[in-house]
Amino acid sequence: MKSKVALLRVAPDTVLEDIDRLMELGGVSAALAAGKTTILKDNISWHFPFPAANTTPWQLEGTVQALRRRGFEDLVCVQNKTVVTNAFKGEDLNHYVPIFQRYDIPVLYNFKPGDMQWIRYEPKARMRVLDRIFPEGIHIPDFFVGKNIIHLPTVKCHIYTTTTGAMKNAFGGLLNTKRHYTHSWIHETLVDLLAIQKEIHPGLFAVMDGTTAGNGPGPRTMYPVVKNVMLASADQVAIDAVAARLMGFDPMTLDYVRMAHEDGLGIGDPRDIEIVGDTELANERWGFSVGDNGASMVGDIMWFGPLKPFQKLFFHTPLVNVFVAGSEAYHDFYRWPLRDRRTFEQWCATTPWGRLFLRYAQMGPLGDAAAPEAGADRPGTPLTH
Numbered sequence: 001m002k003s004k005v006a007l008l009r010v011a012p013d014t015v016l017e018d019i020d021r022l023m024e025l026g027g028v029s030a031a032l033a034a035g036k037t038t039i040l041k042d043n044i045s046w047h048f049p050f051p052a053a054n055t056t057p058w059q060l061e062g063t064v065q066a067l068r069r070r071g072f073e074d075l076v077c078v079q080n081k082t083v084v085t086n087a088f089k090g091e092d093l094n095h096y097v098p099i100f101q102r103y104d105i106p107v108l109y110n111f112k113p114g115d116m117q118w119i120r121y122e123p124k125a126r127m128r129v130l131d132r133i134f135p136e137g138i139h140i141p142d143f144f145v146g147k148n149i150i151h152l153p154t155v156k157c158h159i160y161t162t163t164t165g166a167m168k169n170a171f172g173g174l175l176n177t178k179r180h181y182t183h184s185w186i187h188e189t190l191v192d193l194l195a196i197q198k199e200i201h202p203g204l205f206a207v208m209d210g211t212t213a214g215n216g217p218g219p220r221t222m223y224p225v226v227k228n229v230m231l232a233s234a235d236q237v238a239i240d241a242v243a244a245r246l247m248g249f250d251p252m253t254l255d256y257v258r259m260a261h262e263d264g265l266g267i268g269d270p271r272d273i274e275i276v277g278d279t280e281l282a283n284e285r286w287g288f289s290v291g292d293n294g295a296s297m298v299g300d301i302m303w304f305g306p307l308k309p310f311q312k313l314f315f316h317t318p319l320v321n322v323f324v325a326g327s328e329a330y331h332d333f334y335r336w337p338l339r340d341r342r343t344f345e346q347w348c349a350t351t352p353w354g355r356l357f358l359r360y361a362q363m364g365p366l367g368d369a370a371a372p373e374a375g376a377d378r379p380g381t382p383l384t385h
Contacts, residue, residue, distance in 0.1 A: 008021065
């Protein structure tokens, strides 16, 4: 049986309408359970507004509009924090807050006890690793159970999983602040999380933004490339497989895609995925590669290299705070002010998507009005990094 992935060429002046069509082609109404609360799970990989790292404001607003038009009125956003991201700062700097306010969408935080509690969950599916990583029990937020969820990832590379997308987007929401325990088994963890999602959510869907895609050592320090595409699907494995193939990777060589395919959690083999929409885009191969940065080289040694046997000493004790402080210093006090802010500013000044981002900063949500003419750009042109 084939899975369906919608793939469209989109433009800044029609992007909200494009997203509506994208979600219709992807089968959103059939994928979600009517009458249920729908969680919007945006992706804040870095609180700074680095291109391709985070859910875009038009991706969020277009998804909200499309859902409301189809009768999904009860929407709520759930945020999480990581060792390198601040959820409050991220939703502000990426211009989500005015969208939440305009469309009256409450925002809950999985790290605030007043918003939700972490409960022990016993999966029905066979777990590959989570039951061994957390012998005291797998815990998930109680708020997630019985609700639809829509993931809002971007098309980008990842230093540990090669690519990242819909499946990885569950990582922050479903696992607590000890999720760094799983990094040495990250592929198996993503498969386990998808199995859990299929048990607790009556509906799953993903809308993926590739208007600017992330080449290089993601999910933060990347080389943004304008690609003008977006994807949508009810199959979390298939949408990640199609995005990976666009970036130039064979999806079945990515362990998390292959294992999820083998476990029957979705379709990872491109031969069994039906592309709808602008079907000719499926033939594109962008030639992306991952590479390394300073943070990833440390992680390679700790999680996958010679120091892996000692990771309980490093990451299950107060010593973890040394690595947290190091990651924060690297990303927020070196990379952003000295390198990546210039890339962001160049993207804003020279690309139509950057100018649309500034429009959100200056004027708030697009609402029912079309975005202003953003000018021409050469798709596929990388920015100086």
